Amino acid sequence: NAGVMQNPRHLVRRRGQEARLRCSPMKGHSHVYWYRQLPEEGLKFMVYLQKENIIDESGMPKERFSAEFPKEGPSILRIQQVVRGDSAAYFCASSPPGQGVLNTEAFFGQGTRLTVV
Amino acid sequence: DQQVKQNSPSLSVQEGRISILNCDYTNSMFDYFLWYKKYPAEGPTFLISISSIKDKNEDGRFTVFLNKSAKHLSLHIVPSQPGDSAVYFCAATSNYGGSQGNLIFGKGTKLSVKP
Numbered sequence: 001n002a003g004v005m006q007n008p009r010h011l012v013r014r015r016g017q018e019a020r021l022r023c024s025p026m027k028g029h030s031h032v033y034w035y036r037q038l039p040e041e042g043l044k045f046m047v048y049l050q051k052e053n054i055i056d057e058s059g060m061p062k063e064r065f066s067a068e069f070p071k072e073g074p075s076i077l078r079i080q081q082v083v084r085g086d087s088a089a090y091f092c093a094s095s096p097p098g099q100g101v102l103n104t105e106a107f108f109g110q111g112t113r114l115t116v117v
Numbered sequence: 118d119q120q121v122k123q124n125s126p127s128l129s130v131q132e133g134r135i136s137i138l139n140c141d142y143t144n145s146m147f148d149y150f151l152w153y154k155k156y157p158a159e160g161p162t163f164l165i166s167i168s169s170i171k172d173k174n175e176d177g178r179f180t181v182f183l184n185k186s187a188k189h190l191s192l193h194i195v196p197s198q199p200g201d202s203a204v205y206f207c208a209a210t211s212n213y214g215g216s217q218g219n220l221i222f223g224k225g226t227k228l229s230v231k232p
Contacts, residue, residue, distance in 0.1 A: 004160070035220075042121070042206055042222035043161065056219055091160050108153075108160030 004029075004094050004109035005074075012115045019079040019086070021112045025094030029107075032075040034067060037089045037111075049075060082116045089113050120144045121209050123223035132232050136194040140207030140223055143188065147209040151220070152181060152192045155204045164205075165192070197230045204228070 005024040013019050025032050030051050035043040045059040049069035060067065064082075069075040079086055093108045122141045130136045140150075148169040153161035167174040167181045167190065174181050180193045194201055207223040 006160075033220075035222075040224070042123075042224040043208075043220075044222070045219045048219065058219065093160075108162070110158070110160045 004092055004107050006090075006092050006109035006112050008112060009110065010113050010115070012117060013082050014117055015083055016081050019082050019114055019116075021077040021079075021090050021092075021114070022074045023077070023092030023094075023109060024074040025092075026107055028096055029094035030097045031095045032069050033093045033095075034075075034077050035091045035093065035108075037091065039088075043091060046077070079114075082114075084116045087114055087116045119223075120147075121207055121221045121223040123205075123207055123226050125226050126224070127227040127229070129229045129231060130197045132199055132230055133196045136192075136197045136201065136228055136230065138192040138194075138205050138207075138226050138228065140190045140192075141188060142190075142209050142221075144209070144211070144221075145188070146211045147221075149210050150181070150183060150190050151208045151210075152179075153206045153208060153222075154201075155206060155225070161206060194228075197228075199230045199232050202228055202230050 004026055007022050011019055032049045034046040036046055037043045047060050047067045048056040049067060051069055052071050064080045066078045089111045091108050091111045120143050151166040152164040154164045155161045165176050165179045165181050167183050172183050178194055183190045204225040204227045206225045208220045210220050
């Protein structure tokens, strides 16, 4: 059973370009969470999704950021018109259905390190 | 305003001794606390958790203590091993009022266990 898969592992974008980060949850998991870690900081919650639904996006910046988790395929975190301040590690986690809280059943991916130049 | 604080950015311990990592929180609505371990260039790995109805949870070498009145929790690792060297994050969440899935993390404590 493969773990949470994130790709790419490293992504370099020029200012103004778009960044697309992908997350494939563990098999059987229908809850996906995105977190961002800035240098020297802890992880900060961005968004919590279930299949085709955004449950909590209270941590998402109001502009340029969007997330989806379609019925088929991976969850996508999309950042439009990237700026240098978007440079960070973006982590995805998943948990099984029936568990609305991130707990022992949640697993993190290895992260995508976004660098904006 | 940081709701979860890990005031020690780093901790160095001799192999075989006890490591104590501390965490303070400010939000009294938090009712579930977790510790994650993170190696460089990897995602966080769940270590141990505790519900607010308990004051202690033990799993092998790892024990988490919760003092609700002080809004303080600690992770004890005994005996410490060189492979425990990593960054440890404290996290908290609340099942109350629709914040499910939203983990609040501290900034982490880098533990170094010296042989």
